[in-house]
Amino acid sequence: MGKLPMICPISRMTERTMPGRRSFLATTAGLVLLPLRGFGRAVAYRPVILKGDYTRDSTHERQARARDEGCIGVVDFHFNSTGDPTVSGGEIYYQEGVTASRHFAEVMWRRFEAIGLPPHGNQPLRSTATNPRTIFINHYAMPAILLESLFLSNPEQAAWLHVGGHLGSLADAIAAGIRDEFPGGGTIGLSPGHAYKTSTPGDKGAKCREGDSEAEHTVALVGLVEQRLK
Numbered sequence: 575m576g577k578l579p580m581i582c583p584i585s586r587m588t589e590r591t592m593p594g595r596r597s598f599l600a601t602t603a604g605l606v607l608l609p610l611r612g613f614g615r616a617v618a619y620r621p622v623i624l625k626g627d628y629t630r631d632s633t634h635e636r637q638a639r640a641r642d643e644g645c646i647g648v649v650d651f652h653f654n655s656t657g658d659p660t661v662s663g664g665e666i667y668y669q670e671g672v673t674a675s676r677h678f679a680e681v682m683w684r685r686f687e688a689i690g691l692p693p694h695g696n697q698p699l700r701s702t703a704t705n706p707r708t709i710f711i712n713h714y715a716m717p718a719i720l721l722e723s724l725f726l727s728n729p730e731q732a733a734w735l736h737v738g739g740h741l742g743s744l745a746d747a748i749a750a751g752i753r754d755e756f757p758g759g760g761t762i763g764l765s766p767g768h769a770y771k772t773s774t775p776g777d778k779g780a781k782c783r784e785g786d787s788e789a790e791h792t793v794a795l796v797g798l799v800e801q802r803l804k
């Protein structure tokens with residue numbers, strides 16, 4: 575009883591502002607149904623694993639496949655390596671001069687940071703113009719980024735990758751970065767670096783300190799990201 579006086583003024587106010595009770599009910603029903611309609615619509619991704627050659631000078635098999643499949647974005651998977659075992663950290667390359675690619679790289683790096691991956695140097699976001707090995711992603715017709723998540727030549731980082739669950743955490747982060755950048759879903763190209771090359775099928779990429787190879791890690795990681803996007 576004590577709460578009635580509070581309800582009455584609100585309902586009177588509603589009657590005054592609404593043209594009639596029927597439209598008030600219709601509006602109320604609409605307000606309830608509107609979020610439900612959005613809630614029921616699932617966002618769908620179609621991951622496509624890109625295979626074949628991807629050399630730096632022009633459009634090759636992977637770029638052509640990404641275009642033919644209607645990819646809205648491409649992630650190229652690599653791991654870094656160098657002769658100095660103390661060098662470590664991650665970096666993400668974006669297509670020189672492509673704002674959407676740079677944005678994708680920024681969004682993805684935030685996900686890398688969230689799982690504790692350190693940057694290589696003080697600037698983990700790099701244009702392909704800074705590294706000739708990465709310019710092949712410029713030949714993708716859609717925003718593409720190239721991940722160098724860590725150094726396989728660094729004993730601590732290689733060991734980290736081999737701890738159970740860490741490859742899965744990295745896959746979670748990458749899938750989340752893709753969802754962040756493309757919230758409406760769509761076809762996403764996943765390119766495992768050094769694996770499935772037509773011209774050099776034996777290419778394994780860099781050696782990992784733990785005894786396996788870059789190509790083995792890129793294939794495994796792409797598989798996990800593919801599962802998470804389906």
Ligand SMILES: [Zn+2]
Pocket residue numbers: 732735736782783784785786787791
């Ligand atoms: Zn390894």
